[in-house]
Amino acid sequence: MDGLRDFLAESGFDTDQQRAVIKQFHRRQLHKGELFGQAGRICDQLAFVEKGIFQFFCDRNGDEITTYTAGPADFLVSLGSFLKQQPARESIRALTDSIIWVITKQAFTQLRHDLPPFETFYVGILEDQINCIEESRYNLLTLTAEERYQRLMAEEPHLLQEIPLQYLASILGVTPRHLSRIRGHIR
Structure with a gap:
């Protein structure tokens, strides 16, 4: 809860507004491998991650694409x-035991x-997501x-330790074998 409270405080919510927002969230624990959302089903919840790493993925001809x-x-x-x-086009899976704070669409x-202020907050979240999607696509x-891997090393080095190789490879758009060659070349 402290992480969500801190995030709201950093986003400009006063104490009463923080309480009003936090009251709408409920705590949920997910175990490694458990799904938060599933492709083909409507996503009617949004969650704030307090602890854990999650993979967004879809299926392409039987292969999981992160x-x-x-x-x-x-x-x-x-x-x-x-x-x-x-219906969602992707699934969201916990890669580690996790704690999230969930709010319903309603x-x-x-x-x-x-x-x-929550409407302003919402617009900010959307803008961040749009920028993230654009940056990733670009x-x-x-x-x-190799350049994508080097950027990952510089900007999010913790992912290299926390996410299994096959998921990292998928994020980078390469096979695990190709990622191993890239890693060997860069070292």
Whole structure:
């Protein structure tokens, strides 16, 4: 709860507003391998990660493709599904034992309506997600696999220790074998 409270405080919410928002969240523990969201189902919850690492992934011809990872102080949501209330195209799995704080779509929408600073907060989250998606797409299209790996090493070195090799390879758009060659070349 402290992580969520701190995040809200850093986002400009006063103490009473923090209490109003936090009251709408409930704590949930997920074990390694457990799903938060599943492809084909409507995502009607959003979660704040207090502890843990999560993998966003989809299936392509029987192969799991990791599209994103999230860790502490990140949000979990299949955004298109949550916003449009359509079936999700991706699943979200805990890669470690995790603690998250979950809010329903209904409570989220009510907060947007009742608490003006929450609407501003919501727009900020959307803008961050759009920037993240754009950066990821740009990197995937313009950088080599080696350059993407070097950027990962510089910007998120903890992921190299916490995420299994096959998921890292998928994030970088390469096979695990190719990632091993890249790692050997860079060392």
